[in-house]
Amino acid sequence: MNKLPLWEVFVRARRGLDHKHIGSLHASDGTQALQSARDTYTRRQEGVSIWVVEASKIHASQFEDDASFFEPAEDKIYRHPTFYDVPDELNL
């Protein structure tokens, strides 16, 4: 039974790329979370930089809000740039 807080781990694979969520782990504090992330997620040269964030600090959208959060975007195709015809003169 693990009572240590949960941390989310983000790893930058190479310089120039963004940090990407790679997994989570349990640790008592940020220092330990970073060290465990190093051993758990970068032991095969997966990264050059690690961020850890305590999972409880993340505010996440909720499944029951899907209808109001995301579905209204479904029928608004005019928000995509491809919806518009570009005049030939623009030479794009």
Add this chain to the structure above:
Amino acid sequence: MNKEFQYVLRMGDNALILGQRMSEWCGHSPFLEEDIAMANCALDHVGRARMLLTHAGVLEQKGRTEDDLAFLRDEREFGNFLMCELPTGDYAFTMIRQYLLDAYHFYLYTELQKSSNNVLVAIAAKALKETTYHVRRSGDWVIKLGDGSEESNQRMQGALDEVWSYTGELFIADEVDDFASAEGIGPTTGLLREYWEAEVLEKLRTAKLTVPNEVWLITGGRDGIHTESMGSLLSEMQFLQRSYPGLEW
């Protein structure tokens, strides 16, 4: 006696025997993340044991390989510090042992970068990167557990009292160490002791642990006089090569 061979062989034995003990935690550590971290660090030690034993074999000039030296020598021929072979114990004992040896290895490998032996310089450069992490990790655990709950502090103090008797051996120079320092192969044990004590005493104070005074310092490892637990460690580690000589996988 080929003293340079002995000097390198002992370092290889320390890495091999400590790595073997650490690997006993694999699948048994207190929690998953710690299990992976401990196994990673164990592999670092086994990895440097391979390099050191291979190089020892070259220095010996009798054609022995890393495997010959690891799996086909008897207890009396191993020259590791007794501290490395002590049974794993609980996590308090494991971590205090790791920390004291990680700190020792940090200064040893730092100094070996100035060695007159170029192979040792290269091995030390790789080992130092790993050990810089090891000592940070085990040092943090010493503080967490030492300055943690009443029980964790008691367990750490008990472990420190137990293991401290074995630290004297790290700094006793015999003819092999004297040869190594005279030839510029390795640092003097006096210098290592100076660095090690400054680091360790400060850390233990921070961790609210008390160094026992007037203890009997137990020695013998480097002369092949080992503790009771060394035999069972070797029989497990060497089982395959002893039972099926020459077996490969």
